[in-house]
Amino acid sequence: MKREEILTLYHSNPDSIASYIEDFEFRYKALEFRYKVLEFRYKVLESQNIEFRERISELESQVKFKDARIEALESQVKSKDARIEALESQAIEFQERINELESLLNQNIQSNKKPPSTGTFIEKKPKTGSSQEGSSKRPGGQKGHPGSTLNQVEDPDEIIFHRLHKCRCCGRNIEESEAIGYKTRQEFNIVVMRKVTEHRAEIKKCPYCNCKNKADFPKSITKPVQYGITVLTIAIYLRNYQLIPYNRIRIYMKMSLDLR
Known part of the structure; x- marks a missing residue:
């Protein structure tokens, strides 16, 4: 309303002017309250925005770490x-060697089965008796004998x-974390x-x-x-190539190398 209209209305009807002012004041307070509500919501959204940015930064850091971890795993x-390829190649070589040893073993077995007429002209020496006396016991471990097995030692040569x-x-x-034990x-x-x-495998607790x-x-x-592989290789060599009985191999391992 214009100033002249307000003055005319005031002189003719003061109550309407008072009502108009009261209505204006009410609307002003309503707008002021709405402004405060919007201001509060703005602050809340701003706080959430900061949290979201921090979370995004944290996730980006995790993604970078995961990418580095993936690269490390791919390298592994x-x-x-x-x-695996090297081991497969070794396995092929071992299999070829086993086949060769089995072939030699079969040749020895076949030569032992030949009748005297097909053998070589070597005069057999008469048997003068065995250095080992016969026994009524069955081959293998006897009932009640103390068992033996491979046990860990307290003073290994290398750790x-x-x-x-x-x-x-x-x-x-966790490289810098202190180990809490070993397996x-x-x-x-x-x-x-x-x-x-x-071999001692570290045990660590993630901080x-x-x-x-x-x-x-x-x-x-x-x-x-x-x-170890050396012991197994020697045992296979003595048994399959030299055709030494298992018991003699066991005695050799025990007396010469202190292996049970």
Whole structure:
């Protein structure tokens, strides 16, 4: 309304002017309240926006870490593939060697089965008796005899530590965390004389998520105590190539190398 209209209305009807002012004041307060509500909602949204930005930054950091972890795993996979190929190649060589030894063994067996007329002209020496007296016992372990097995030793010749680098639960670096224990496995091997290698896999507790982690043992170490590849190779050689009985091989391993 214009000023002249307000003055005319005031002189003619003051009550209407008072009502108009009261209505205006009510509408002003309503707008003021609405403004405060909008201002409060704006602050809430602004706070949420800050939280969202922080969360986005955290997620981006996790994505970068996961990408690095994926690259590391891909590198490990490539390394494992190369190792598998090398082991497969070794397995083929071992199989060829086994076939060769089995062929020699079969030839020896066949030559022993030939009748005297087809053999070589070698005069057989008369038997003068065996150095080992006969026994009424059946071959093998006797009932009630004390058993023996391969046990871990307290003083291994060599200790190899297998370290932990990442937490298996949350993926974070725990290299600097102190180990809370070790899981041990021992591999008995031969290097001129008996050599016991103890493998210790670290056990660590993640300081971030409290997950308990244990390092991996090598693939070839599957038991708490076992023979190494050198011992197995010698045993196979003595049995399949030299045709030495199992009992004599066992005696040799025990007396010469202190292996049971």
